[in-house]
Each structure stands twice: as C-alpha cells, then as structure tokens.
Amino acid sequence: MMSRLAKRRRRRAPDVERRIVSIADWHRPAIRRTLRTIHGVTLAFLFVVGLGPLLWLAKSAITPTQDTLRTPMALWPHGFDLSFLVTAWTETHIDHYFMNTVWIVVGCWLVQITVATSAAYALSVLRPRFGSLIMALVLATLFVPSIVLLVPLYLTVVNVPFLNISMIDTFWAVWLPAGASAFNIVIMKRFFDSLPREIFEAARVDGAGPFRLFWSIVLPMSRPIVGVVSVFAVIGEWKDYLWPLLVLRNPDLQPLSVRLPTLEPSTQLDIFLAALLISSVIPIALFLIFQRMFLRGSGLSGAIKG
C-alpha cells in the first residue's frame, strides 16, 4: 500500500521539477555552470567526509600497523593482508562479543516489537476506557530527558521492585528496558489508527475474537510499519553503549561496543582497526539495504530518541 502511494508521488513529481532555481535559469549557461560546480564540490565534500573515514578504516584494517602509524594517508606502501580481519575475529574473541551484540539486539528487538504492537492494538483497536490516559502517560515520557532515568533505572535493575532480584549481568537488563520506547508506540498506534475499521467489523461478524483479529488481520496488515520500527530498533540497539556498559559488568556478556574501548590498549593496532570495521559492518549493511526507509524523512526518530 505504501509503495503504491510512493509511486504515485514520484510520478507526480518527476526529476525535472523545479525547486529554487527555475527551469529557465537552468538553461542559462552561466547559472548552469555555477550550479554544476557547486554540486560537484558538494558531492566531493560528501564523499570525503561521509565515506572517507570508512574507506580509511577499511584500508587500515588490512595494512600492517607500522604503515598505519608512519604514513597513515599512504595507499598500501607495503602491501595488504586480509589476515588481520581473521585474527581479530578469532584470536581477540571478536566473534564472541559480536554474538553478544547479536543476542542483545535480537532480544531488544523482540521486546520492542511485542510491546509496541500489542499496546498499539489495545489502544487503537480495542480502545479500553483508560486508553487516552495511558497514551498520555506514554507521551509524557517523551518529554523526560533520558538522563533522568539513568541512575534510578540502574537501581531498578539492581533490585527489581516486587521481585527483589537483580538483573545485573543478565541480558534481561538490556532487553526489558528497551521496550519502554514511547516513540515506537506513537508511530505504531498512528499506523493502526489508519487501518480501515470495516475490516475489523467484518472479521468480528465472521466470529474472530480479539486475539485472532490481532494475529491474522492487524499484524499482517502492519508489516510495513513493523519493518520501519524493526530497522530503527536494530540499528539503535547496535549503537548503544552507556546502558550495556552499566549493567553488563561481566566481560563475557559485554557487546562489542562496550568491549572495544577496553580492548584498545592491549590489542595490536591493525587488529583493533579490523575489529572496528567488523563492528560497523551490520549497521552499514542494514542502512544500505533499507536506505529508502532512512532517507524518507523518518530520520527524525533518531533525533527524538537522542
């Protein structure tokens, strides 16, 4: 449904549509030359600034330490060697920490999706009596800076209320708090609100209960928004540092992001750079695959989550 909308929009706004510079101005050689230059310079700047550091990292991850230290900007003065990537993966146990990150991210994703879809379904479709109050309380958390939560949330995880257990040094300490994302619930509920009510009505007439309605109708229809929330959740959790640093004190459980700074002093530079490269591969791959999702203005989510 979304893709059809997008297609229609694209057809209405073809590439030649004017923006600030008019079509007539585009035909004037002087203006065109200036604009071409500005665009060339901008593109070159973006290449250097956006891709440059990554390319440098990729190059340095496969060059010997001495080359990287002495002549950091030279291209392979003494050849290259892919073995650093292999060494980093196996001998520095990057594979282990990488899998920790994967487990943490998968668990957080599952919790976030479960909370967001069930809550949005309850608030948008089932509409309980106190629904608007609950939604207001969820929205209110958007306005509380995350810093306020840091210390009390840590103490909550150290001693969970009513259960009197500690979640420190378990993945639960990262998984469960991840679910409390007001942003997820807001966009999920907004999507559910836009689903046609007649379908729910028809399903009810056919004898579907609330669970059947959720599982067989609402969830399959909300695949696009679940996809958006999932990609942002995965990348967001992959980038997380402070929270796992606080609650996962056992090095065996720590994700890559927490291990990397502690590994740095004790690791050979080329192998360390290879480890840095390995830990950015997944988010970059996800970004390249789902580019559209990020670049269609939904980047705002990152700003809000801050």
Added chain:
Amino acid sequence: MRTWVSRDGLSTLVFLLPLLVIFGVFSWFPIGRALVMSFQETNLVSPPTWVGLNNFANVLSDPLFGTAVSNTLYFMLLALIFGYPIPLLLAVVMSEARHFKGLYSALAYLPVVIPPVVSVLLWRFFYDASPNGVFNTMLGWVGLGPFPWLQDPGTAMPSIVLEATWAAAGGTVIIYLAALLSVPTELYDAAEVDGASIWNKIWHVTLPHLRGILFITLILQFIATAQLFTEPFLFTGGGPANSTTTVLLLIYHYAFQNSLGGDYGMAAALSVMLAAFLGVFTAVYFWLTRSWSTSS
C-alpha cells in the same frame, strides 16, 4: 465499535499488559524515583534516608559543578556554530541536484549509522597529536600544524564537537530535505514574476517555509547536546585538566566512578536539575518563538 470490545475487558488487559509492565517498571517508576532519590541519601547497603536539599547543596558546592556547567554550555555553543548551519546549507544544495540525488543523501547519512563507539575510537586515532597523525598529516600537506587536538585544554572540546557534528549532521540534513521538498513550487514561480533573484527566493520563500522545522531542530539539538556522554567519555574522559568534563560525565562520576561507593542521591539531584533546566528552557523557547514558528 466501542461496545463490542469493552465487553471483553480481559483480553484488552492482556494486550495492555506488556506496555503497563514495561513502562511501569522501566519508565514511570524510575522517573518518579529520580525525584524521590534526589532528596534521599541512597546507597545499595542501608535503607535510604531523607536528607532534604542536602544533595542539591552538595552538587552546587562541588567545585567541578561550575566547570561542568560551563563546559556543557561551551559544548552546546560550539555544536550550534559547527552543526546548525552546515546541514541547512547542504540540504539546500542537495535539493537542487538533478543527478545522483540518492547518492548525496546516502553519503550524508552514512556517519549516522556507524556505532558511536567505533566513530569515537576511529577519530581518536585521527586526532593523534604526532606529526604522523591522520589529520596532522593532511594539514601538513598545506603547511599547517601539527596540532595537539585532544591533548590541549584549548582544542580538546572543539575536537570533540567536530566529531559529534560529523556523526549527527546527516539526520538533520534528511529532515531539512523533506521540508524543502514540501515548499510549493508555485511560490517560487510567483517570486520570479516579481523579479526575485535566487538569493531573494532563498531568503524570502525557502527560509520562511523552513522556519517551523528550524526551530524544532534547534531545540532538539540543544536537548541532545546537553546530554552527550559517549563522545567526551571515550575521547578524553573529561580531561585534559577537566576541560571536557560535562554535566553528564559528572553524573556518571557521582554514581559509578566513586571509590566510596556510588553517591546516587547527588547523581539524581544533578540529573533532576539538568532535566528541570532543559524543561524550563524548552518551555521558554516555545513561548518566545510561538508567534514565529506557526507559519508552516
């Protein structure tokens, strides 16, 4: 609509349960607890005791408090100077591009998806103060440097802000691009009939249309930069000579880096003060700009 579902209250409760439990335990309860804790002496051993405003007094009399506040304000100011005009400029140029539109935005957004820890550790290497450091080598080509970057109290903070701007600018660029595409082209046509130049059009049509979004990105940037932790923590840990100790680092220091056991009360007091400041600041900001930001 309402009648057929509310009859089945139990299943509604089942669907609401994940939200209520997760938000209750990990969001609403800790927010309330932060307020309570800031008036208590809390450690993990003995039960908390009420100490009134002692925590706030202790924070305010800490000589590092003033340093942390001025460092944070300095950071916010630098982030504003570096980070506010560049995304707008880039977005305006990019929206005029006729080829490789996707490439521009993909390149601009790429730094945003790199994990902050990776970026910081990589940039820390770029900032190597020796003449063979990456940036010093590049500046050496044009006869500049070598600069001490992170090792000098004067340049440490600007270096951190430079990296933070690099890491965050892409997100703002995408927001501006979306806003630029929503400016009706008829307005540009009309401006041309009145003989407007390209600069006139940018000044009188484009920017007024972006006004609302510019106000929002400004306040979002303020709130985000006031709470930056990973960058100063991993770049310098607050040094050299406390020149990069921010409020967040101080909170972390109170709670988690104290050899006498965490002073959670002081950390909570400082968090609450920061949150209150941001809240008041945001409210005043929206109140002051209420008449300007309604145009779009």
